[in-house]
Amino acid sequence: xxxxxxxxxxxxxxxDPALKDAVEKAVLAQRTPAGGHRSARLAVGIxxxxxxxxxxxxxxxxxxxxxxxxVLSFLRIGGTEDVPGLNASTCSEPDxxxxxxxxxxxxxxxxxxxxxxxxxxGLLCRTRVDPETGATVPVSFWNIEGNRAVDADVKVxxxxxxxxxxxxxxxxSFCWYERNGELSVLEPSRNLAPxxxxxxxxxxxxxxxxxxxxxxxxxxxxxCKYFYYDLDTGKARDLFEGTDAEDMDxxxxxxxxxxxxxxxxxxxxEWSYLDFKTGKASTLPELTGVGxxxxxxxxxxxxxxxxxxxxxxxxxxxxxxxxxxxxxxxxTAKVLDRERVFNEFNEPVPYGVVILGSxxxxxxxxxxxxxxxxxxxxxTVLEGFTYDPEATVSVSPxxxxxxxxxxxxxxxxxVTSLTVLDMKNGVAVELDRVRPENLFELKCxxxxxxxxxxxxxxxxxxxxxxxxxxFRG
Numbered sequence: 001x002x003x004x005x006x007x008x009x010x011x012x013x014x015x016d017p018a019l020k021d022a023v024e025k026a027v028l029a030q031r032t033p034a035g036g037h038r039s040a041r042l043a044v045g046i047x048x049x050x051x052x053x054x055x056x057x058x059x060x061x062x063x064x065x066x067x068x069x070x071v072l073s074f075l076r077i078g079g080t081e082d083v084p085g086l087n088a089s090t091c092s093e094p095d096x097x098x099x100x101x102x103x104x105x106x107x108x109x110x111x112x113x114x115x116x117x118x119x120x121x122g123l124l125c126r127t128r129v130d131p132e133t134g135a136t137v138p139v140s141f142w143n144i145e146g147n148r149a150v151d152a153d154v155k156v157x158x159x160x161x162x163x164x165x166x167x168x169x170x171x172x173s174f175c176w177y178e179r180n181g182e183l184s185v186l187e188p189s190r191n192l193a194p195x196x197x198x199x200x201x202x203x204x205x206x207x208x209x210x211x212x213x214x215x216x217x218x219x220x221x222x223x224c225k226y227f228y229y230d231l232d233t234g235k236a237r238d239l240f241e242g243t244d245a246e247d248m249d250x251x252x253x254x255x256x257x258x259x260x261x262x263x264x265x266x267x268x269x270e271w272s273y274l275d276f277k278t279g280k281a282s283t284l285p286e287l288t289g290v291g292x293x294x295x296x297x298x299x300x301x302x303x304x305x306x307x308x309x310x311x312x313x314x315x316x317x318x319x320x321x322x323x324x325x326x327x328x329x330x331x332t333a334k335v336l337d338r339e340r341v342f343n344e345f346n347e348p349v350p351y352g353v354v355i356l357g358s359x360x361x362x363x364x365x366x367x368x369x370x371x372x373x374x375x376x377x378x379x380t381v382l383e384g385f386t387y388d389p390e391a392t393v394s395v396s397p398x399x400x401x402x403x404x405x406x407x408x409x410x411x412x413x414x415v416t417s418l419t420v421l422d423m424k425n426g427v428a429v430e431l432d433r434v435r436p437e438n439l440f441e442l443k444c445x446x447x448x449x450x451x452x453x454x455x456x457x458x459x460x461x462x463x464x465x466x467x468x469x470x471f472r473g
Contacts, residue, residue, distance in 0.1 A: 072371070072421065074384040074428045077102030084109045085436030086456075086463045094124060094142055094149040104429050106470040110144070113463050117455075118144070120448045121180060123152060136186045137175050154179065161204075163236045165218045165225045166249075170202045176214070176231070183211050204229070208258050215239065215256070224251050244281035245274050255298035262327050264298040271296040273304060273327060288325045288332040299357065300399065302327060309341065318343070322355070324374070335374045344389045354387070356402055357395040359423065363387050371402070371423060382421065385428060398449045400424040401471070405444045405452075412440045415454050420471045429471055439465065
């Protein structure tokens with residue numbers, strides 16, 4: 001995972017003794033009120049940013065947390081998993097089988113002809129593309145109960161959208177359904193005005209806990225505009241209406257707090273935080289007293305991370321500073337001070353930090369990996385674990401588990417191993433996989449806080465697969 005390539009960040013592993021001592025002193029120091037500077041420095045290195053929306057658990061930084069040092073027990077499952085291959089015949093209904101691997105991981109193998117996906121609660125949805133509208137629409141639903149697929153009665157709704165940005169009309173339709181008090185939305189079709197050129201796209205996303213309204217994001221030549229869309233009335237309104245952000249026509253990106261209490265706004269290397277309750281948008285330097293950072297990210301707990309990295313001479317590693325701003329109480333804390341970033345070109349050996357939500361991987365010069373919780377100061381040594389810079393690393397939605405997925409692209413892409421670090425329970429499990437013939441895999445992600453999903457397709461056919469791994473044992 002190269003820090004230049006990712007977008008969100010903030011997590012780490014156990015530092016060397018001198019670094020750990022500096023971390024402890026800084027974490028125990030008092031936090032600074034809004035607009036002030038903090039003299040104590042938390043010298044804990046951090047790399048930049050994560051893959052797919054990294055989650056971070058917990059709320060504000062504790063004022064006086066106690067550092068804990070622990071060793072994570074590491075289980076490397078003996079042998080390898082023989083991943084079931086795809087059948088030559090097509091499947092009109094899901095073909096499901098399962099296995100328990102090494103007594104530690106429960107696997108579920110799902111195969112089906114065509115495109116499909118699985119919801120967090122185990123609902124399987126088969127989809128197709130409408131040839132007339134170009135929209136992705138659901139075709140069939142199944143509940144997965146053990147190794148059985150049971151037809152599910154799900155009411156699917158279709159909504160029509162027509163919104164404009166700078167005179168360019170975005171129109172189309174999207175499908176959605178409500179289940180267990182949550183909305184699930186499929187992307188809208190992109191029926192754009194003929195004069196629209198360049199970087200043009202539209203997307204629809206849900207709001208946690210809201211079953212009446214979705215958010216529509218329009219992108220035109222690198223600029224964004226956001227709308228609330230009412231599913232009952234079919235009407236859209238400017239999401240920033242009545243706020244300081246209403247007239248921002250140079251907005252490049254907006255990230256929203258899960259409860260929609262605030263938003264982080266990016267405008268040409270300037271970041272602002274919008275408080276929806278007051279409607280006021282203030283720049284981060286105004287709010288925090290921190291300037292000169294290169295990037296800002298909104299974490300899943302609503303706090304804001306600010307990163308400033310420095311280039312090193314030659315092909316060596318760079319360095320990074322990191323601050324956390326808590327909009328709830330207006331406090332700012334510097335949690336990393338010019339820490340070395342992990343880079344495979346580090347000499348004489350690769351070492352440094354990799355930021356992952358509220359955790360950070362720290363690789364020392366001997367290859368020893370540790371995890372540091374930046375919000376509590378807790379550190380954990382990962383005995384027997386080797387960090388691979390080519391692996392894809394991501395954090396579970398609750399921020400308590402770290403996934404390292406290794407790929408092999410010869411001759412086609414395949415996930416060769418999965419490693420899950422369970423920080424809460426102090427265990428880690430590594431699972432190696434053997435490639436079946438003719439299987440192409442690309443997507444690997446968290447399905448929920450315990451399960452990892454790997455999806456694949458036949459290299460020369462329509463049959464698709466979903467491999468679900470439950471790391472609860």
